[in-house]
Amino acid sequence: MTIKMKTIIIDDEPLSRDELKYLLQSYIDVEIIAEADSGEKGLEMIMTKEPDIAFIDIEMPQISGLDLARAIQNMKKTPLIIFATAYPNYAAKAFRVDAVDYLLKPFDEAQLLETMKRVKERLNREEKTDQVSPIGRLAVEDEGRIVYVSPTEIIYLYREERETIICTKDRKFSLKTPIKELEEKLKGYPFFRTHKSYLVNLDKIEELIPWFNGAYQLKVEGKEDEIPVSRNYVRSLRERLEL
CATH class of the missing domain: 2.40.50.1020 (LytTr DNA-binding domain)
Incomplete structure (x- = not known):
């Protein structure tokens, strides 16, 4: 049985959400559990649904994707973040909030494939880390x-x-x-x-x-x-x- 990676898409552009959903359909281990058209709704969904992965647009009104990423940093279960944006000049800021990757619109299938490989490697690494009993002090x-x-x-x-x-x-x-x-x-x-x-x-x-x-x-x-x-x-x- 394939373990599904619970995924949400947060983007105020419906066409971008639809494009990403279409591309992710080819990944049998990805389950899109929700989508949101604003940072506020995205934050609520992350808190209630606890996804493994969040694709987040950066340029959104009121709460930007970067602000959303910062807001969830101290949550007990933080999803892996992939920024999806039309603007390449946010890469350095994306790195500072520990984003797994930075996808540029329009989405490229080869780039998405590389991103999903990174996601799986990161999840596997975190699972192994969770099995280690770290020292307290x-x-x-x-x-x-x-x-x-x-x-x-x-x-x-x-x-x-x-x-x-x-x-x-x-x-x-x-x-x-x-x-x-x-x-x-x-x-x-x-x-x-x-x-x-x-x-x-x-x-x-x-x-x-x-x-x-x-x-x-x-x-x-x-x-x-x-x-x-x-x-x-x-x-x-x-x-x-x-x-």
């Missing part, structure tokens, strides 16, 4: 005391000489544990190795900046430091960020 030493740090508070950590530095919004902690061992402990949380000496919380990334020779740098929430992304990790990072 990390115990670190701070001026002779033991302090417990929640992994969700960690923005990034890095290795410096023989110590690992853990960076939260307001504090830095150092410990002797190798970064590889911490990476294992943090499984079940969205951490990614961007460099042999850096491990970054994907939820805290704000910008991915091209650097040189195929390398990148990251800007993260609340920090001025730019974190290196070596060429060996760029492709995997872009896949994790669904770029």
Whole structure:
């Protein structure tokens, strides 16, 4: 039996909704459970029907697609978001609200196929992550005391000489544990190795900046430091960020 991915379409243009519904009919594992012609109705449907996937137009009156995406970020069950828009200049903002992909109108069947592959990979990855029992807190030493740090508070950590530095919004902690061992402990949380000496919380990334020779740098929430992304990790990072 095929497990259906519950899907809703939120777009104020009826023709666009109809086109997308027609294209999605060829996917046997997609079930369109609802559609909405405004951001307000879309928000209500996401809250009541709890879909797996939401195709959302960006340019809508009153509540835009981006505003809708931000509004649902803290929900217990957040659908995977695919923006569907005629405007290509919103891509960077779409990335910041963790959109899986960014479809341009008129819809291209090949592009939609790639999008649905990403959706399935993301859902499979999240299912595996849910099966991991993550640690509750990390115990670190701070001026002779033991302090417990929640992994969700960690923005990034890095290795410096023989110590690992853990960076939260307001504090830095150092410990002797190798970064590889911490990476294992943090499984079940969205951490990614961007460099042999850096491990970054994907939820805290704000910008991915091209650097040189195929390398990148990251800007993260609340920090001025730019974190290196070596060429060996760029492709995997872009896949994790669904770029």
